[in-house]
Amino acid sequence: xxxxxxxxxxxxxxxxxxxxxxxxxxxxxxxxxxxxxxxxxxxxxxxxxxxxxxxxxxxxxxxxxxxxxxxxxxxxxxxxxxxxxxxxxxxxxxxxxxxxxxxxxxxxxxxxxxxxxxxxxxxxxxxxxxxxxxxxxxxxxxxxxxxxxxxxxxxxxxxxxxxxxxxxxxxxxxxxxxxxxxxxxxxxxxxxxxxxxxxxxxxxxxxxxxxxxxxxxxxxxxxxxxxxxxxxxxxxxxxxxxxxxxxxxxxxxxxxxxxxxxxxxxxxxxxxxxxxxxxxxxxxxxxxxxxxxxxxxxxxxxxxxxxxxxxxxxxxxxxxxxxxxxxxxxxxxxxxxxxxxxxxxxxxxxxxxxxxxxxxxxxxxxxxxxxxxxxxxxxxxxxxxxxxxxxxxxxxxxxxxxxxxxxxxxxxxxxxxxxxxxxxxxxxxxxxxxxxxxxxxxxxxxxxxxxxxxxxxxxxxxxxxxxxxxxxxxxxxxxxxxxxxxxx
Amino acid sequence: xxxxxxxxxxxxxxxxxxxxxxxxxxxxxxxxxxxxxxxxxxxxxxxxxxxxxxxxxxxxxxxxxxxxxxxxxxxxxxxxxxxxxxxxxxxxxxxxxxxxxxxxxxxxxxxxxxxxxxxxxxxxxxxxxxxxxxxxxxxxxxxxxxxxxxxxxxxxxxxxxxxxxxxxxxxxxxxxxxxxxxxxxxxxxxxxxxxxxxxxxxxxxxxxxxxxxxxxxxxxxxxxxxxxxxxxxxxxxxxxxxxxxxxxxxxxxxxxxxxxxxxxxxxxxxxxxxxxxxxxxxx
Numbered sequence: 001x002x003x004x005x006x007x008x009x010x011x012x013x014x015x016x017x018x019x020x021x022x023x024x025x026x027x028x029x030x031x032x033x034x035x036x037x038x039x040x041x042x043x044x045x046x047x048x049x050x051x052x053x054x055x056x057x058x059x060x061x062x063x064x065x066x067x068x069x070x071x072x073x074x075x076x077x078x079x080x081x082x083x084x085x086x087x088x089x090x091x092x093x094x095x096x097x098x099x100x101x102x103x104x105x106x107x108x109x110x111x112x113x114x115x116x117x118x119x120x121x122x123x124x125x126x127x128x129x130x131x132x133x134x135x136x137x138x139x140x141x142x143x144x145x146x147x148x149x150x151x152x153x154x155x156x157x158x159x160x161x162x163x164x165x166x167x168x169x170x171x172x173x174x175x176x177x178x179x180x181x182x183x184x185x186x187x188x189x190x191x192x193x194x195x196x197x198x199x200x201x202x203x204x205x206x207x208x209x210x211x212x213x214x215x216x217x218x219x220x221x222x223x224x225x226x227x228x229x230x231x232x233x234x235x236x237x238x239x240x241x242x243x244x245x246x247x248x249x250x251x252x253x254x255x256x257x258x259x260x261x262x263x264x265x266x267x268x269x270x271x272x273x274x275x276x277x278x279x280x281x282x283x284x285x286x287x288x289x290x291x292x293x294x295x296x297x298x299x300x301x302x303x304x305x306x307x308x309x310x311x312x313x314x315x316x317x318x319x320x321x322x323x324x325x326x327x328x329x330x331x332x333x334x335x336x337x338x339x340x341x342x343x344x345x346x347x348x349x350x351x352x353x354x355x356x357x358x359x360x361x362x363x364x365x366x367x368x369x370x371x372x373x374x375x376x377x378x379x380x381x382x383x384x385x386x387x388x389x390x391x392x393x394x395x396x397x398x399x400x401x402x403x404x405x406x407x408x409x410x411x412x413x414x415x416x417x418x419x420x421x422x423x424x425x426x427x428x429x430x431x432x433x434x435x436x437x438x439x440x441x442x443x444x445x446x447x448x449x450x451x452x453x454x455x456x457x458x459x460x461x462x463x464x465x466x467x468x469x470x471x472x473x474x475x476x477x478x479x480x481x482x483x484x485x486x487x488x
Numbered sequence: 489x490x491x492x493x494x495x496x497x498x499x500x501x502x503x504x505x506x507x508x509x510x511x512x513x514x515x516x517x518x519x520x521x522x523x524x525x526x527x528x529x530x531x532x533x534x535x536x537x538x539x540x541x542x543x544x545x546x547x548x549x550x551x552x553x554x555x556x557x558x559x560x561x562x563x564x565x566x567x568x569x570x571x572x573x574x575x576x577x578x579x580x581x582x583x584x585x586x587x588x589x590x591x592x593x594x595x596x597x598x599x600x601x602x603x604x605x606x607x608x609x610x611x612x613x614x615x616x617x618x619x620x621x622x623x624x625x626x627x628x629x630x631x632x633x634x635x636x637x638x639x640x641x642x643x644x645x646x647x648x649x650x651x652x653x654x655x656x657x658x659x660x661x662x663x664x665x666x667x668x669x670x671x672x673x674x675x676x677x678x679x680x681x682x683x684x685x686x687x688x689x690x691x692x693x694x695x696x697x698x699x700x701x702x703x704x705x706x707x708x709x710x711x712x713x714x715x716x717x718x719x720x721x722x723x724x725x726x727x728x729x730x731x732x733x734x735x736x737x738x739x740x741x742x743x744x745x746x747x748x749x750x751x752x753x754x755x756x757x758x759x760x761x762x763x764x765x766x767x768x769x770x771x
Contacts, residue, residue, distance in 0.1 A: 128549035202511075271509065
């Protein structure tokens with residue numbers, strides 16, 4: 001590295017420069033994480049008792065479930081991803097974040113937008129497009145908040161001291177400009193001036209795929225490729241393979257998402273299925289990078305909380321990718337389509353891969369940027385195991401149940417009601433999984449909010465100390481004299 | 489700026505490519521789609537939904553019905569039947585022609601009452617072939633096309649859904665999960681508005697064991713006035729309100745029911761042909 005060390009700011013300085021924006025992003029994100037899992041749990045209980053909270057229009061399944069999904073995606077995944085991206089870009093670029101007030105305002109604007117969007121969904125103002133449910137009151141604020149945060153990320157990137165790029169920077173910079181493009185396209189083509197007919201569905205699939213698969217992939221992998229080498233004490237194996245993964249991933253994954261059998265011209269599902277099959281290339285590359293980087297690392301790394309989270313996240317990424325490929329395969333998709341297999345894949349990707357990676361990153365970076373340890377850092381391990389159990393209890397039964405359900409749906413001699421009934425035992429286990437996920441999220445929430453609280457107390461103490469400290473006699477004169485000396 | 493521009497360029501190419509493929513191309517291919525005509529007729533399809541049903545689409549959206557219901561029928565293929573309608577002047581030749589195509593050997597007592605199905609469940613080519621042979625022998629035959637697949641066998645539709653079905657809907661809500669039945673053709677399957685309303689108010693009263701949550705908030709339970717409301721639901725006992733009360737659908741419930749009844753995909757199209765039965769039963 002040809003870095004001029006004398007002019008470089010210290011890592012502590014860089015970390016501290018991100019403190020307030022990151023607390024703003026992660027504080028709200030932790031709150032939405034809990035809100036989302038509470039919504040999800042209530043929605044899930046309705047399968048076992050359809051009458052549960054049925055008199056309240058706000059809490060009907062069709063509103064609560066999208067609200068739960070959006071609280072996880074827009075409430076947690078995006079702001080947490082942006083926070084991690086800002087910090088990573090600052091750290092790798094050796095550039096402190098300047099003008100922190102704008103990202104702080106943007107973070108608050110983002111969370112307000114999510115609040116407005118979620119309220120919109122539960123009062124029946126949803127747009128009706130999957131993963132794009134936020135009405136205008138929510139979508140406009142989050143769009144501009146994202147633009148501001150992305151702009152700050154780009155400014156850090158442009159001011160980097162090391163010109164040669166680390167692979168994580170590729171992933172993160174691409175992610176920064178991915179979302180504005182897809183979100184504006186989806187909103188313009190579907191809501192501002194809606195296109196006619198089934199094209200709406202095609203654009204909806206394109207958007208959802210680019211957000212859920214590509215954006216989360218870019219940020220999550222960008223973070224994993226930074227943290228895994230750092231935490232395992234081995235260099236990334238190798239830069240070229242990681243870049244190969246980046247290229248092939250954005251080249252193929254952008255074309256997935258159109259289900260086979262959709263009522264659209266046949267070339268679209270065919271093209272999509274081909275791209276989904278080719279996903280095996282970036283998946284293998286990512287798996288190889290992760291495996292070769294971590295393999296041979298000291299075993300005691302597994303006692304390291306963030307390392308476990310991020311390692312598990314990468315495993316889930318590969319698993320979710322395989323599930324996505326299965327759903328895209330024309331031989332398998334007739335069974336998996338319209339079943340719980342799809343939601344299982346989505347949850348594995350959003351929670352198992354992305355949220356877990358973000359948890360690991362947050363547990364690593366938040367104490368560093370604030371300069372205070374987590375108040376309940378022992379809970380990190382508990383959080384890891386509870387979340388892991390939650391993911392397993394949610395995803396495994398729904399994936400298996402989805403196949404059972406799909407086989408029953410395929411057989412016209414089986415009554416439809418039987419396919420629903422066959423799902424019930426699986427759904428029961430998945431509800432338990434959601435309960436575990438909620439508990440894990442609560443632990444994360446407690447730690448993040450506790451850390452924010454400690455930080456505020458420190459600020460208050462500093463302020464009080466400043467107020468109480470007696471003015472040094474003649475201190476103003478002294479500083480004046482000092483200035484004159486400097487000028488001289 | 490070493491490499492920095494390259495990252496931008498590669499991302500631009502990748503995302504821009506898929507944008508052209510799955511946003512621009514579909515818009516230019518389908519965005520200007522117009523009405524088509526029903527197969528073998530000059531009637532336009534689709535005709536927009538009536539006003540109340542169109543408002544019902546918004547009730548469907550607001551309550552997230554698409555979280556549990558799809559609106560897309562699928563089919564695995566088509567099967568053709570050949571129906572002999574006329575023996576012509578030389579029945580034995582027609583009989584031989586039928587026999588040669590590997591059919592009706594069991595019809596010893598020829599001629600039989602017409603029309604009769606002489607070939608069943610073959611592909612379009614074989615059916616055309618059989619019709620050719622029969623025509624050459626002097627008889628007349630026609631082909632009936634029947635869509636196949638589990639959705640069709642369940643009675644969820646007569647054919648698979650096509651792009652035209654959604655021409656006038658906004659938002660288009662195809663759905664991706666079948667916790668409940670597919671609704672693309674529910675208006676033809678369950679054409680009774682009263683059934684729909686009662687089912688919305690108390691799903692378990694119509695479908696025992698249903699996992700559908702009741703949508704009671706779309707209804708009003710009120711004291712019966714001097715004259716009972718003509719719209720009041722006729723509920724089974726265990727779902728009925730206490731005596732002296734009646735359940736009346738709100739405008740939203742009526743709109744939603746009208747929308748459900750307007751969901752029909754029961755006309756043959758060029759892209760999705762099937763043959764209507766000779767006597768079409770009116771709902």
